[in-house]
Amino acid sequence: MEKEEIKILVLIIGAGPAGLATSACLNRLNIPNIVVEREDCSASLWKRRSYDRLKLHLAKQFCQLPHMTFPPNTPTFVSKVGFINYLEKYATRFNINPRYNRNVKSAYFKDGQWIVEVENGTEMSREVYSTRFVVAATGENSEGVIPEIPGLVGSFEGEYLHSSEYKNGEKFNGKDVLVVGCGNSGMEIAYDLSKNNAKVSIVVRSPVHVLTRWIVRIGMSLLRFFPVKLVDRWCLLLAELKFGNTSRYGLLRPNKGPFINKLITGRSPTIDVGCVGQIKSGKIQVVPMIKRIEGKRVEFVNGNTKIVDSIVFATGYKSSVSKWLKVDDGDLFNENGMPKHEFPDHWKGKNGLYSVGFGRQGLAGISKDAQNIARDIVSVVCRRRMMNKLSC
Known part of the structure; x- marks a missing residue:
């Protein structure tokens, strides 16, 4: 395989x-920087790996990227x-022009530089980047997990x-479908299936805060002026007025409020798009964790069973x-590919290694990470230039 060597300040x-x-x-x-991407387009998660009815769950002012x-x-949504x-x-x-079909195979720090080996899937060649700074922007949502x-x-x-x-x-019209997971994707997919006349059950594995988009928007706005515990109390009151006691339907709430819970666990509240109404009406059934599967028969931890066509x-x-x-010569990531340090100290490692989009803070967190990284790289470059001038 042909090899091309490329020097760049930031990869x-x-x-x-x-x-x-x-x-x-x-x-x-x-x-100067180069962006490499393993897929054949940018934002492949949004373009190729998301459901049709998806909307941003937060108001637009919390989702825009820096400087635009x-x-x-x-x-609003x-x-x-x-x-x-x-x-x-x-x-x-x-003026961002990513290099597509670039699959990064390895990255290591040597003699003051990062050496990043990349497969070019378009030309069937190998590229070796020599760079002072590496930014890992593959994020938390790189590969789907099936338990x-x-x-x-x-x-x-079944399927x-x-x-x-x-x-x-x-x-899935007319089929028995089991959705596993009660986060934003799970609840919205369950709702979409029910509106397409599927017979839907949803596995709720742990307590979950269910709020509306507007309650979350109000809460995020209030957080600028009030303590998080007080904002949580108000948001839970609004949720109670909107949904009633959701525990009656199998949706237990965590002990801590939605925004405190987000800070501690990184788990966002689930934004209801109509799923709770379908659950309350009986069109979507809440079930506990799966114990085992045989044929099309699913057994749950409470001993109940259900025949399903798809999961x-x-x-x-x-x-x-x-x-x-x-x-990890940058002392940034753990063995699971996540930052060793919690937000807000998650984005910077050693030897010019950075991460963006790993802070469990959504698009707003991405914007902060990107600006922090750019400022930090500029300061390093400027310090180096000053030292070079002084040594001349």
Whole structure:
């Protein structure tokens, strides 16, 4: 395989919102950088691995990337298509041109430089980047996770898929479908299936805060002025007025409030798009964790069983950093490819290694990470230039 050696000051790995935001911040400061992406497009999670009815769950002012607001006529809660269009305009505005079909195989620090080996899938060649700074922008949602369940592989006679493969509920019309997971994806997919006349059950594995988009928007606005515990109390009161006692339907709330819980666990509250109403009406059934599967029969931990045709796993994602960062000379990531340090100290390692989009703070967190990284790189570059001048 032909080998090409490339020198660049900053290499950004990943062309999702995190990589685009970081490149934009660096471009505004005239810092040379290259973005490499394993897929054949930017924002592949949004374009290829998300369901059709997806909307941003937070108001647009909490979801815009650095230095570019949404147009004034943009709806408060931006659609999937609207956000993809925004990202494409963002890349054009800040002259970001990712190198696609670049699969990073390894990255290691040697003699003051990062050596990053990349497979070029377009030209079937190998590229070796020598760079002073590496930004891991592959994020927390790099690879879908399907839990190991006895009987799922080899025994289950129906279809199962991760939520990243789900588009809409049309093909599930009239079928018995089990959705595993009660986060935003799980609840919204369950609702979409029920509106497409599927017979839906949803596995609720742990307590969950269910709020509306407007309650979350009010809460995030109030957090600027009031303590988080007080805001949590108000939001839970609004949720009680909206939904009533959800524990009656199998939706238990965590002991801690929604925003405190987010800070401690990184888990966001679930935004209801109509699923709670379907649960209360009996159109969606809440079930406990799965114990085992045999044929099409699913047994739950409470001993009940159910025959299902399909299972959709809305069970989250994992980082892929540990696959290519062979030795973490930057002292930034743990063995699971997640930062060793909690937010807000998660984005900077040693030897010029950074992470963006790993703080469990959504798009607002990505924007902060990108700006922090750009400022830090500029300060390092400026200090080096000053030292070189003094030594002359």
